[in-house]
Amino acid sequence: MTQPSALLSTDLPPISCLPGDALPWLPMSADLPGLAIKYLHINAAEDTLTALLKMPAGGTLPRHRHEGEVFVHTLQGAWRYREYDWVAHAGSTVLEPAGSVHTPETLGAPGEDVITLNVMRGDLVLLDDDGRETARENCRVALLRQRKHARTAPDDAAPFVTR
Secondary structure (H helix, E strand, C coil): CCCCHHHCCCCCCCCCCCCCCCCCCEECCCCCCCCEEEEEEEECCCCEEEEEEEECCCCECCCEEECCCEEEEEEECEEEECCCCCCEECCCEEEECCCCEECEEEECCCCCCEEEEEEEECCEEEECCCCCEEEEECHHHHHHHHHHCHHHCCHHHHHHEEC
């Protein structure tokens, strides 16, 4: 198919498309088996991550704080924050303001994964029971995790990383 040349600029890179299974699910933590992330776009220049997060049902993730706002759209399953009364089901969208602190819990029967689409700006700071920082997730950590598992990432995924 030819591209409409009047609408294209030679200064722009081509539009990229990867098949759905081209980007791998990467393990997030040895302490949380089954927790995996699929980076769709890492934009270090704007400190923004877009990723799918897969979590086993019936689990609790570490309490954490976001230094920037986060948008979460639930694709599959159900989850909630221990600190709130609502439950996010498939199709639900959650907007978390910068500075929010919460403890995610996944709902459902064992074997029913929860999958969310997450757009995160800034750092996610993992907290212990006393509110002290134990670790961080951000673009730098995402790039390191992706590099560690580079043997499973396709070469044509490069356009999905902005430095």
